[in-house]
Amino acid sequence: MANNEEHFKNVISHSKEYGFIFPSSEIYDGLSAVYDYAQNGVELKKNIRDYWWKSMVQMHENIVGIDAAIFMHPTTWKASGHVDAFNDPLIDNKDSKKRYRADVLIEDHMAKIEAKADKEVEKAAKRFGETFDEKMFRQTNPRVLEYLNKIEEIETRFRKALEANDLTEVRQIILDCEIVCPVSGSRNWTEVRQFNLMFSTAMGSVSEDANLIYLRPETAQGIFVNFLNVQKSGRMKIPFGIAQTGKAFRNEIVARQFIFRMREFEQMEMQFFIRPGTEMDWYAYWKATRLKWHHAMGLPANKYRFHDHIKLAHYANAACDIEFEFPFGFKELEGIHSRTDFDLKQHEQFSGKKLQYFDPELNQSYVPYVLETSIGLDRMFLAILSHAYTEEKLPDDSTRVVLNLPPFLAPIKVAVFPLMSKDGLPEKATEIFNMLRFDHMCMMEEKDNIGKRYRRQDAIGTPFCITVDPQTLEDNTVTIRYRDTMLQERVPIAQLNAIIDEKVSMKKALVAASGNATGQPA
Numbered sequence: 398m399a400n401n402e403e404h405f406k407n408v409i410s411h412s413k414e415y416g417f418i419f420p421s422s423e424i425y426d427g428l429s430a431v432y433d434y435a436q437n438g439v440e441l442k443k444n445i446r447d448y449w450w451k452s453m454v455q456m457h458e459n460i461v462g463i464d465a466a467i468f469m470h471p472t473t474w475k476a477s478g479h480v481d482a483f484n485d486p487l488i489d490n491k492d493s494k495k496r497y498r499a500d501v502l503i504e505d506h507m508a509k510i511e512a513k514a515d516k517e518v519e520k521a522a523k524r525f526g527e528t529f530d531e532k533m534f535r536q537t538n539p540r541v542l543e544y545l546n547k548i549e550e551i552e553t554r555f556r557k558a559l560e561a562n563d564l565t566e567v568r569q570i571i572l573d574c575e576i577v578c579p580v581s582g583s584r585n586w587t588e589v590r591q592f593n594l595m596f597s598t599a600m601g602s603v604s605e606d607a608n609l610i611y612l613r614p615e616t617a618q619g620i621f622v623n624f625l626n627v628q629k630s631g632r633m634k635i636p637f638g639i640a641q642t643g644k645a646f647r648n649e650i651v652a653r654q655f656i657f658r659m660r661e662f663e664q665m666e667m668q669f670f671i672r673p674g675t676e677m678d679w680y681a682y683w684k685a686t687r688l689k690w691h692h693a694m695g696l697p698a699n700k701y702r703f704h705d706h707i708k709l710a711h712y713a714n715a716a717c718d719i720e721f722e723f724p725f726g727f728k729e730l731e732g733i734h735s736r737t738d739f740d741l742k743q744h745e746q747f748s749g750k751k752l753q754y755f756d757p758e759l760n761q762s763y764v765p766y767v768l769e770t771s772i773g774l775d776r777m778f779l780a781i782l783s784h785a786y787t788e789e790k791l792p793d794d795s796t797r798v799v800l801n802l803p804p805f806l807a808p809i810k811v812a813v814f815p816l817m818s819k820d821g822l823p824e825k826a827t828e829i830f831n832m833l834r835f836d837h838m839c840m841m842e843e844k845d846n847i848g849k850r851y852r853r854q855d856a857i858g859t860p861f862c863i864t865v866d867p868q869t870l871e872d873n874t875v876t877i878r879y880r881d882t883m884l885q886e887r888v889p890i891a892q893l894n895a896i897i898d899e900k901v902s903m904k905k906a907l908v909a910a911s912g913n914a915t916g917q918p919a
């Protein structure tokens with residue numbers, strides 16, 4: 398089994414070789430942190446999006462979808478706080494001319510100190526064997542304590558500096574910690590500056606008339622500004638939700654780890670409008686519901702964990718991330734935020750329009766509270782792909798690369814092979830292909846021997862391969878081969894649809910994910 402770093406590298410090269418993801422504009426050497434989805438990637442991505450959409454919109458009678466424009470009135474972003482506060486603190490190294498996020502430099506430094514403490518624990522564990530009491534050791538060993546105290550000291554200082562927006566102090570922490578530039582190795586740092594993450598462009602053809610507009614950094618605001626339109630036109634009653642999937646753009650400075658952090662990415666967000674005071678029940682409901690959605694894809698439960706936010710954004714009264722164990726460690730995959738009435742009130746203030754709901758049960762109007770679930774589609778894609786990628790040793794000592802994708806997410810569900818390109822087999826295979834393609838993404842392959850064709854389909858995660866041979870012409874049976882077990886069996890063509898439908902249907906996942914599909918708090 399490859400180590401995590403190697404595994405991740407293999408996933409990236411596999412993505413390109415088998416048509417999942419290409420670097421953007423590769424013939425011009427690519428564009429940093431921008432990627433294109435290729436022929437198989439686009440299908441997998443669409444299936445994940447469909448699964449999210451169906452479980453949100455189709456399975457909740459009180460959630461509807463919209464598709465708002467990427468461009469929005471520029472005041473939207475004043476109201477949301479993005480113009481003033483959607484910043485990263487940046488610092489440049491004067492020798493390497495490389496730019497870094499100051500917070501990431503400090504966090505990486507703390508992680509290094511933590512690794513030193515862990516090393517001490519590891520050494521002691523080896524020395525003491527079974528009698529080792531890790532908890533006691535961490536609490537009493539002077540060297541470990543020194544490391545942990547150091548981390549706490551930096552953390553406290555850093556948090557205070559960020560809260561006070563004191564960038565001089567942030568720089569001083571970098572200097573005091575003797576953090577060096579990973580490229581030049583020097584401590585020759587510039588001042589720390591705030592850098593807004595929004596991309597902007599101009600609307601209108603004459604620059605004097607041009608209006609500065611932004612590419613949306615989140616899809617959520619398209620939902621907030623349409624809250625009343627949807628509520629009124631759909632005669633929605635609180636509690637109700639609005640769901641949306643679409644592109645978002647952020648000028649990320651530290652853009653690494655393949656499609657984990659991109660400058661153009663896709664979000665799947667849902668804003669759930671509720672009565673003030675009920676938000677903690679709904680927060681618990683959506684935490685549980687979203688985790689169920691993830692588990693229903695068959696990804697192991699131990700690859701997920703919640704990370705509760707201790708320091709809350711000024712508009713939130715509860716927030717957490719659902720983290721996934723990517724090949725480079727546990728990282729944020731989805732956010733669940735109780736956003737109070739902050740966004741709607743801001744839009745009321747900036748637009749001068751009332752964004753209130755008349756609650757007939759209470760006989761009063763109020764600005765609803767909002768519970769948000771927000772997941773990155775590309776991150777979900779990476780989680781699924783990196784988990785599915787498997788190098789499997791076979792009994793004959795050969796290795797096969799297989800994507801163990803949940804069948805309902807696989808880009809191609811069925812591949813149809815004529816055993817030979819003669820004797821009427823391609824024609825019969827085409828007939829079967831034409832029958833199945835009404836229900837499933839299928840493909841035909843005639844080139845190479847059957848073994849090679851199987852391997853190619855394993856590599857893109859196709860759950861079923863069907864081979865048409867001379868016997869098919871006599872008795873209308875084919876061989877069906879299963880991706881996971883590699884077992885083959887002879888079945889009548891008439892049974893193919895039923896066999897395939899049962900395995901590739903999204904229904905099982907939707908049932909498992911829905912749990913309480915009425916949209917009421919558990």
Ligand code: GAP
Pocket residue numbers: 614615616617647649656657658659660662663664666729730731732769771772773774775776
């Ligand atoms: N409306 C709330 C919001 O946008 P966020 O935590 O900034 O919250 C939500 O983003 C999700 O979007 C994240 O959990 C992550 O999955 C995804 N995401 C954010 N920035 C991303 C990026 N640069 N590249 C890929 N996905 C990203």
